[in-house]
Amino acid sequence: MQPFKSLCVIGLGYIGLPTAAVFAKSGLQVTGVDVSEKAVKSINTGKAHIVEVDLDGLLQGVVANGSLKAQTVPAEADAFIIAVPTPFKEDHVPDLSYVEAATRSIAPFIREGNLIVLESTIPPGATDKMVAWLEEERPDLKDAGGVGRAYFAAHCPERVLPGRVLIELVQNDRIIGGITDECAERARTLYEIFVNGDCYLTNARTAEMAKLSENAFRDVNIAFANELSVIADKLSIDVWQLIELSNKHPRVNILQPGPGVGGHCIAVDPWFIVDAVPNEARLIRTAREVNDYKPQVVIDKVKKAVCRFKNPTVAFMGLAFKADIDDLRSSPALDITVQLANELECSMLAVEPNISELPANLKNTQIKLTETFEAVEQADILVLLVDHKAFKRIPSSKRAEKIIIDTRGIWG
Numbered sequence: 213m214q215p216f217k218s219l220c221v222i223g224l225g226y227i228g229l230p231t232a233a234v235f236a237k238s239g240l241q242v243t244g245v246d247v248s249e250k251a252v253k254s255i256n257t258g259k260a261h262i263v264e265v266d267l268d269g270l271l272q273g274v275v276a277n278g279s280l281k282a283q284t285v286p287a288e289a290d291a292f293i294i295a296v297p298t299p300f301k302e303d304h305v306p307d308l309s310y311v312e313a314a315t316r317s318i319a320p321f322i323r324e325g326n327l328i329v330l331e332s333t334i335p336p337g338a339t340d341k342m343v344a345w346l347e348e349e350r351p352d353l354k355d356a357g358g359v360g361r362a363y364f365a366a367h368c369p370e371r372v373l374p375g376r377v378l379i380e381l382v383q384n385d386r387i388i389g390g391i392t393d394e395c396a397e398r399a400r401t402l403y404e405i406f407v408n409g410d411c412y413l414t415n416a417r418t419a420e421m422a423k424l425s426e427n428a429f430r431d432v433n434i435a436f437a438n439e440l441s442v443i444a445d446k447l448s449i450d451v452w453q454l455i456e457l458s459n460k461h462p463r464v465n466i467l468q469p470g471p472g473v474g475g476h477c478i479a480v481d482p483w484f485i486v487d488a489v490p491n492e493a494r495l496i497r498t499a500r501e502v503n504d505y506k507p508q509v510v511i512d513k514v515k516k517a518v519c520r521f522k523n524p525t526v527a528f529m530g531l532a533f534k535a536d537i538d539d540l541r542s543s544p545a546l547d548i549t550v551q552l553a554n555e556l557e558c559s560m561l562a563v564e565p566n567i568s569e570l571p572a573n574l575k576n577t578q579i580k581l582t583e584t585f586e587a588v589e590q591a592d593i594l595v596l597l598v599d600h601k602a603f604k605r606i607p608s609s610k611r612a613e614k615i616i617i618d619t620r621g622i623w624g
Contacts, residue, residue, distance in 0.1 A: 216402050217241060220289035220321070222314040224251055224282060226262055226476070226539060227331060227370045228295035230377045233270045236280035238406040243289060244282040245317075255282040263538040263566055264377050286318045291327040291402050294318075294342070295370070297476070298332045304483035306335045315342050319349035324356060327364045327398050333423050333477060335484040339367040339416040343391060360392035366399035367416045369423035374475075374537045385409035389419025427481040428496050433467050434478070435499035438506045441469035445509075452621040471510045471597050471619040472544025473503040474533025479542040507544045507551075510595070510619055514552055517593050517615045524558050527582070527591035530598025531564040531571070538566035545597035546571065553577035561587040565602045585610070596620055 217240065221232040224246040236242040246252055254261040258272035274280040286292075296310040311332055322328070328346070330339050343365050347354040356362035367389045372380040386403055388411055390396025396413040403411055414422075437455070444451035455466045473479045482500050486493045518524055533543035540546050550573050553560055561582040562574065570581045584602050588594065588610050596603060599620040608623070616623055 215398075216290045216327075216405065218289040219243070219291050219293065219402075220245060220286050220318065221293045221295060222286065222318060223294065223296035223310075223332075224248075224255060224261075225295065225297070226264070226374065226377070227372070228293070229255065229260060229262065229271075230264060230267055230372075230381060231293060231295060231331070231370075232280055233267065233274050234378065234381050234406050236274035237270060240279070240405065241289075242274075242280045243287040244280060245284065245286050246282065247284060249284060252282040252284055255280075265375055266378050270378065286321050288321045288323065289326070291329065292318050292322070293329045293331055295331040298334055298480075300480060300483055300487075305487055306338075306484050308334070308338055308341065311338065311342060312345055315345045316349055319346055322346065322350060322353065322363060324353070324362050325364075327366070327395075327402060329399055329402065330365075330367045331370050333369055333427075333481055333484075334367070334420055335424070336417050336420045336488050338420060339365065339389070339391065360390075360394050364390070364392075364395040364398040365416075366390040366395045367419045368399055368403060369419060371423070371426070374534065374539055382406055382408050386411045387414065387419045387422050388412065389414045389416040389422075391416050421485075424481045424485050427478045428485055428499075431473060431478050431482045431503060432495060432499040434470075434473055435502040437467045437469040438472075439502050440466065442506075442509055452624075468621060469619075470506070470544070471548055472506040474541070474543040474545070475539065476541045479503070479533075507548045510544075510548050510597075510617070511551055513617050514548075514593070514595055515556070517617060518556060518558060520615070521558075521592055524592040525561065525590050526552070526556065526558060526593045526595060527561040527563060527587040528552070528579075529563050529584075529587070529594060529596045529603050530600055531562060532566060532598055532600075535599045536566070536601055538564075540567075540571055546573075548595075548597060549579070550574060550577075553579045559590075561591060563587045563603075564598075565600055588614075593617065596623060 219240045220243045222245045224244045232242050232244040251261045258275040260267045294314045296314045299307050301307045353362045388399045400411045441451040482496045486497045528549040531546045560579040593615045596618040599622045
C-alpha cells in the first residue's frame with residue numbers, strides 16, 4: 213500500500229514548484245508553500261511565476277483538479293519537502309537561514325511517522341542541523357524515539373537542468389541520503405512514485421557531498437575552458453577553433469568558455485566545499501576564482517571597444533545565466549551589464565527575450581530593455597553574453613560593420 217497520500221512542499225521556486233506539480237500529477241494531494249503572496253496567487257490561477265518548458269500546462273491541470281494548491285503557511289501532510297534557496301554570505305560562507313526558517317515553520321505540523329526531505333543544495337552536515345532544529349521545536353518527537361523511529365529525515369538533492377526540469381525530474385537517477393537506513397528507504401518510497409530513474413541510497417552526508425562534487429566537477433572543467441580563452445586572446449588565437457581541433461583527440465573533451473559561470477548551483481556549490489575544508493579544496497577554490505574573474509575580462513574588452521568611438525551605442529545581448537531561460541540568479545551576463553551600465557557614459561541597450569522588464573539593479577541606470585532586432589539595428593557594439601536561440605537567428609548581414617564581442621562563439 214502507498215504510505216504517502218499527501219505532501220507539503222516548502223519553497224515554490226525553480227525546483228519546488230515543478231516537483232510539487234509532478235507529485236500532484238502522480239496522485240498525491242499536494243500543498244505548496246511560499247513566502248511570496250504574488251507567487252501563491254499566480255500558482256492558484258494555474259499560472260507559473262517562473263519560466264520552465266511545459267510547466268504552465270502541467271500546473272493548469274493539477275490546480276484545476278484540486279490536487280495542488282498553494283498557500284503561505286504549511287499544512288499537515290504525510291511527507292514534507294524543503295526546497296528553499298541556500299546562498300552564501302560574505303566570504304562565501306553558506307547561508308542556511310532559509311533552511312532553518314523552513315524547518316521551524318513545519319515543526320508544528322509534523323506528526324509521528326512523517327518523512328521530511330531536504331532537497332536544497334547544502335553543505336555537509338546540514339541535514340543533521342535540520343534534524344536538530346526540528347527536535348528543538350518539537351522535543352516530544354525526540355522523546356518518542358527521534359529521527360529514524362518517531363519520524364524520518366533524508367537529503368535528496370535535485371539534479372535537473374533548467375529548460376528540461378519536467379523531463380529530468382522523472383528520468384534522472386536520484387541520490388537519497390538518510391539519517392538512518394530506514395529514513396533512506398522511506399524517502400525512496402516517496403520518490404519512486406514518479407521517478408523512472410534509479411534511486412541510490414546512502415547516508416545524508418555522502419548525498420550532500422555528491423551534489424556538491426557534481427557541480428564542482430563542472431566548475432573545474434569550465435574554469436579550464438575560460439582560462440584557455442584568456443590565454444588564446446593573449447596569443448591572438450581563435451579559442452573556438454582551438455577547442456574544436458583539440459577535441460578531435462579521442463580522449464579530450466574541452467568545454468566551451470563563456471563570460472563566467474552563473475546560476476544557483478555551479479557558481480555557488482563549490483564554495484560550500486571550500487568552506488568545509490579550506491586547506492584541502494585548493495583546486496576547487498582556484499577554479500571558482502578563475503570563473504569569478506572571467507566577467508572582468510569581458511568588461512575590459514567592452515571598455516576598450518567603446519574607446520574607439522565618440523559616443524557609441526552598446527547592446528548587451530542576454531542577461532540570463534544560460535540560454536533560453538529567464539533565470540538571472542548569479543548571472544555573469546547580468547553582472548557584466550550592471551557594472552558597465554554604471555560605468556560607461558554612452559547609449560546602452562539590454563536584450564533579454566525571456567523577461568518583460570529590467571531587473572531592479574538596472575532600473576536606475578541609463579540602459580533600456582530593447583527587442584532583439586531593434587538593438588542590432590541601433591548598436592555600434594554588440595556584446596553577446598548568452599547564446600539564446602533568438603540571437604543565433606540574427607543574420608550575419610545585420611551584424612556587418614559592427615564591433616562584435618562574442619563570449620559564446622555563436623557568431624563565428
